[in-house]
Amino acid sequence: MISAQKINKRFGEVIALEDVSFEIENGEFVFLTGKSGSGKTTFLRLLLRELKPDSGELKTDIETKTLPEYRQQIGIVFQDFKLLTDRNVWENVALPLLIKGVKNEELHAAVHAAVETVDLTEKMELFPAQLSGGELQRVAIARAIIARPKLILADEPTGNLDPVTSKSIFKLLKQIHDELKTTIIMATHNADLVNHGALRVINLEKGKVTKDVAKGKYEEN
Amino acid sequence: MKRIRRSPYQTMAAILVMTVTMFLACAFFVVAVGSQAVLKYFESRPQLNIFFKSDYVPTQSQIDLMQAKLVGTGLVETVKFVSKEEALNIYKELNKRDPLLLEAVTSGMLPASIEVSAKNPNDLKLLSEVVKDETGIDEIRYEEDVVAELTRWTNSVRIIGGVFVGIQVLIAFVVIFIIIGIRVAGRKDEINVMQLIGAKSSYIASPFIWEGFWYGVTGAVLAWGIVYLVILYSMGFLISFLGNIPILPPPVLFMFEVLGGSVLIGGFIGGLSGLMAVGRFLKS
Numbered sequence: 001m002i003s004a005q006k007i008n009k010r011f012g013e014v015i016a017l018e019d020v021s022f023e024i025e026n027g028e029f030v031f032l033t034g035k036s037g038s039g040k041t042t043f044l045r046l047l048l049r050e051l052k053p054d055s056g057e058l059k060t061d062i063e064t065k066t067l068p069e070y071r072q073q074i075g076i077v078f079q080d081f082k083l084l085t086d087r088n089v090w091e092n093v094a095l096p097l098l099i100k101g102v103k104n105e106e107l108h109a110a111v112h113a114a115v116e117t118v119d120l121t122e123k124m125e126l127f128p129a130q131l132s133g134g135e136l137q138r139v140a141i142a143r144a145i146i147a148r149p150k151l152i153l154a155d156e157p158t159g160n161l162d163p164v165t166s167k168s169i170f171k172l173l174k175q176i177h178d179e180l181k182t183t184i185i186m187a188t189h190n191a192d193l194v195n196h197g198a199l200r201v202i203n204l205e206k207g208k209v210t211k212d213v214a215k216g217k218y219e220e221n
Numbered sequence: 222m223k224r225i226r227r228s229p230y231q232t233m234a235a236i237l238v239m240t241v242t243m244f245l246a247c248a249f250f251v252v253a254v255g256s257q258a259v260l261k262y263f264e265s266r267p268q269l270n271i272f273f274k275s276d277y278v279p280t281q282s283q284i285d286l287m288q289a290k291l292v293g294t295g296l297v298e299t300v301k302f303v304s305k306e307e308a309l310n311i312y313k314e315l316n317k318r319d320p321l322l323l324e325a326v327t328s329g330m331l332p333a334s335i336e337v338s339a340k341n342p343n344d345l346k347l348l349s350e351v352v353k354d355e356t357g358i359d360e361i362r363y364e365e366d367v368v369a370e371l372t373r374w375t376n377s378v379r380i381i382g383g384v385f386v387g388i389q390v391l392i393a394f395v396v397i398f399i400i401i402g403i404r405v406a407g408r409k410d411e412i413n414v415m416q417l418i419g420a421k422s423s424y425i426a427s428p429f430i431w432e433g434f435w436y437g438v439t440g441a442v443l444a445w446g447i448v449y450l451v452i453l454y455s456m457g458f459l460i461s462f463l464g465n466i467p468i469l470p471p472p473v474l475f476m477f478e479v480l481g482g483s484v485l486i487g488g489f490i491g492g493l494s495g496l497m498a499v500g501r502f503l504k505s
Contacts, residue, residue: 048417050417066421068416068419068420068421068422069419071416071417071421072417072418073419073420074418074419076417076418082410082414083414083419084411084414095415095418096418096419099415099418099419099421099424100419100421143418
């Protein structure tokens with residue numbers, strides 16, 4: 001479970017988050033919506049412990065001793081993919097397991113399974129420069145799921161993609177959620193996806209929670 | 222290796238500076254060990270030669286008395302009587318390549334002597350005072366100046382070499398630190414991604430530490446090879462310069478010990494530079 005209680009975060013004079021409070025149950029798929037600068041990414045960065053809140057409490061049930069171990073429990077998908085350009089698909093996907101020191105046989109099996117999930121089995125030897133935007137994001141998703149994380153944070157994963165590809169990426173995330181029961185928080189301002197997703201929506205405006213709509217109840221005004 | 226191949230000029234600069242550094246370190250070490258061996262050689266030779274007149278043959282009791290007097294001072298390491306016959310044998314050995322010199326000399330022409338090694342070269346004058354008034358003494362020679370001069374020279378080599386190598390090590394450290402720092406900065410985004418997906422600092426840092434280590438090891442091996450070649454190439458000159466001092470050729474085992482030491486030191490300097498460069502970035 002993720003519990004945010006009166007989270008405040010400022011960058012100098014700029015208020016990024018103000019009194020943000022909500023809870024997310026294990027296994028939920030939540031859209032975090034809002035315009036650019038509304039605080040979506042800041043919240044995800046707080047969850048990833050890249051930033052610390054100025055005040056308030058942000059808790060997860062991920063119990064680890066160190067920051068790297070904590071992050072190993074989280075899968076992360078970025079808008080700009082953040083793949084390693086000098087490594088091929090296989091190597092990029094394998095990275096979270098390589099840093100955990102997973103041995104060869106287990107590693108190979110996990111990479112094949114993850115790449116198969118995102119339907120890129122035939123492109124495992126290719127490098128990022130040889131892939132389309134949608135394929136790059138699929139690689140990033142495979143990398144995010146390979147270590148079977150408890151939580152996946154997707155920060156505008158469809159922001160750089162065309163509408164058709166965006167829908168396929170969302171479907172893929174939904175499929176992963178349904179199969180693995182992983183908690184997913186997807187920051188997006190793609191109204192079309194949010195409207196058709198029929199999922200819980202938490203909307204932020206100027207750092208404040210303005211809507212927290214339960215699964216299937218959301219309708220964009 | 223991929224990373225090293227990608228920036229060949231930076232790699233060459235790093236290896237070059239490590240080679241120069243390790244060359245100086247190896248060269249100074251070999252010279253220091255060589256000069257120490259030369260010093261030992263002179264110290265182990267008789268430093269005080271007490272020559273009897275060439276027409277005088279000392280009695281055994283006189284020899285025993287003189288030796289006892291010298292040993293009794295407590296300042297003597299070894300003392301040995303050299304008879305006229307033994308003196309001729311030594312003369313023959315030294316001049317075996319010159320038959321003319323051998324023909325002209327007989328044992329009667331050469332003086333008997335007592336050879337003395339002092340525990341401390343500074344006591345040679347004192348020891349000469351003990352026996353200078355004995356019957357039949359013609360001349361007393363001692364090599365105090367040679368040993369003292371060599372000691373001074375050896376110490377100077379150590380100090381100057383140490384300072385010089387120290388400065389060069391610092392330069393090598395800074396150059397590798399900068400080169401690996403550039404590489405780290407060039408891979409900033411990649412490192413950030415690795416940190417976000419949970420890579421430990423040791424995982425991120427290890428390729429950069431290895432890179433520095435290999436620069437150091439490569440430089441050390443090249444430097445050692447150059448030093449060895451220089452020694453082998455100049456062996457003829459060095460042997461004629463050093464005369465009978467038996468320090469050349471350097472033992473192969475010693476040279477491999479120098480190689481091992483160089484590799485360890487070079488690898489340590491390179492690895493530490495890499496660690497500091499990436500550590501600085503990870504801290505920030």
